[in-house]
Amino acid sequence: MSRGGGRGHTRVLTARKRTAQSTRWLERQLNDPYVKRAKAEGYRSRAAYKLIELDEKFGFLKGKKRVVDLGIAPGGWTQVVRRRLPKAPVVGIDLLPVDPIDGAVILQMDFMDDAAPDRLIEELGGAPDLIVSDMAANTVGHPQTDALRTMGLVETALDFAIQVLEPGGDFVAKVFAGGADSTLVAEMKRNFATVKHAKPPSSRKGSVEWFVVAQGFKGRAKAEAAEE
Ligand SMILES: C[S@@+](CC[C@H](N)C(=O)[O-])C[C@H]1O[C@@H](n2cnc3c(N)ncnc32)[C@H](O)[C@@H]1O
Numbered sequence: 001m002s003r004g005g006g007r008g009h010t011r012v013l014t015a016r017k018r019t020a021q022s023t024r025w026l027e028r029q030l031n032d033p034y035v036k037r038a039k040a041e042g043y044r045s046r047a048a049y050k051l052i053e054l055d056e057k058f059g060f061l062k063g064k065k066r067v068v069d070l071g072i073a074p075g076g077w078t079q080v081v082r083r084r085l086p087k088a089p090v091v092g093i094d095l096l097p098v099d100p101i102d103g104a105v106i107l108q109m110d111f112m113d114d115a116a117p118d119r120l121i122e123e124l125g126g127a128p129d130l131i132v133s134d135m136a137a138n139t140v141g142h143p144q145t146d147a148l149r150t151m152g153l154v155e156t157a158l159d160f161a162i163q164v165l166e167p168g169g170d171f172v173a174k175v176f177a178g179g180a181d182s183t184l185v186a187e188m189k190r191n192f193a194t195v196k197h198a199k200p201p202s203s204r205k206g207s208v209e210w211f212v213v214a215q216g217f218k219g220r221a222k223a224e225a226a227e228e
Pocket of ligand 1: 075
């Protein structure tokens with residue numbers, strides 16, 4: 001149940017069975033300009049704008065030919081990729097089911113499963129030149145544990161990127177609390193020409209999420225030589 005507040009702000013009346021927390025969430029959703037925009041522009045998630053804004057800043061979508069979307073559900077990022085790059089196939093993976101998206105293959109499986117990397121590349125039909133990851137571990141409410149679990153996903157996504165990216169390719173991933181840790185950043189710097197952190201305007205101020213954008217994959221041979 002909702003009632004108009006002043007100047008177009010929608011207030012939600014607290015129903016007896018609704019908790020204060022879910023009332024706050026609903027009120028925020030109803031008043032969020034990105035939620036309204038996503039509805040108007042046909043995006044399945046407000047998260048779509050995070051990728052749009054990151055791309056406005058870093059331009060990683062331009063000219064890409066094959067894309068992997070890790071943590072695709074409900075599909076906003078893949079919709080953005082398909083609208084910008086109508087000829088580029090996308091393969092996405094998620095634990096959750098996702099409604100079909102034209103031009104995208106969607107795998108419902110755990111990215112941490114040993115079989116996932118091969119399945120992704122098999123479905124893509126070649127090496128990707130862009131890998132994006134918006135994966136976040138389900139939170140357990142213990143901040144250090146939550147951050148560590150999400151970092152585990154980012155590390156695995158980076159290992160995958162280093163194994164499969166085309167030289168010159170880009171890797172974009174959600175990280176927690178101010179950025180990737182120093183070991184991970186060092187690993188990215190060894191493998192990519194530039195590594196930057198960003199928090200796009202559509203990422204909620206109160207959330208600890210940030211994004212890391214690694215561009216210009218140096219290729220496996222160069223990265224291996226740098227390690228010696
Ligand atoms: C924030 S959502 C992604 C939103 C998406 N970028 C969009 O625009 O619609 C994060 C997703 O990561 C998925 N995820 C988390 N851990 C995963 C894992 N181990 N394997 C596959 N997907 C995972 C979650 O199920 C969730 O759907």
